[in-house]
Amino acid sequence: MPSLLKDPSTQVLELAAGRAEVVELDRDLALLLRSPIEQDTSRLGVFLGQDDDGTAYVGVVRDDLDPLGTSQWRTLRSVGVLLSDRDAGLFATMLGLANWHAVHTHCPRCGSRTDPDQSGWVRRCPQDESEHYPRTDPAVIMAVTDSADRLLLARSPHWPEGRLSVLAGFVEPGESLEAAVAREVLEEVGVVVEQVRYLGNQPWPFPSSLMVGFTSRAADPTLRLDMDEIVEAVWVTREELREMGTAGRFGLSPSVSIARRIIENWYGGPIDQQID
Secondary structure (H helix, E strand, O other), rough: OHHHHHHHOOOOEEEOOEEEEEEEEEOEEEOOOEEEHHHHHEEEEEEEOOOOOOOEEEEEEEOOOHHHHOOOOHHHHHHHHHHOHHHHHHHHHHHHHHHHHHHEEOOOOOOOOOOHHHEEEEEEEOOOOOEEEOOOOEEEEEEOOOOOOOOEEEEEOOOOEEOOEOOEEOOOOOOOHHHHHHHHHHHHOOOOOEEEEEEEEEEEEEOOEEEEEEEEOOOOOOOOOOOOOEEEEEEEOHHHHHHHOOOOOOOOOOOOOOOHHHHHHHOOOOOOOOOO
């Protein structure tokens, strides 16, 4: 890291309060990357990779800036879909690592304060010399359909009315991904599912998850909601989903999310609806 931060060809991504600065590029956006400056050496730094041409990318976290009042500083949720694959990958990796560093400042073994090491990919305890690595929590997210090919959409208590999505939940110790799908659906809406099939996955650094997507089929569509987890759930046809969206009675997940892609995979194509 010291040598990279002395090299003017190094490209630096700044992160402040979970936001990065972006610039307009035609109809899309791009991360504002810059050469290293002296202040970077005193900030948390993370090596983010290297291009085929040898250009190195480094992320730094700054706490001396409040980006909320400046429109060019944006969250990954708001701009991820507009960034190139490279920029989205840089942003997601840096955000995930910054979140991990922020909440793993002390050793879980002895309580001593840990230090960043290995270019930001490890935290080391100087007291007992233990090493601690970034954490990723696997979570499953699933499309549940019934025999009529209706899709199950639901709303958790902390979501506003009209905001519906597919079910999701964290994988528990000792269970497979498929078992987690079946358990979550049964616990939340009382439905037994079959034919659980892998669909795709997405890193989700909010703060540190890997979302693994599945499709599944309900053995019986009868719903029995756990009201602590789900306050509303409905089966919808494609026509009903279209009508709900047109009437403003349904808010989709952001287009950057795997939830949106799972719904559109069932729907048969993109759904033209903008989400803030």
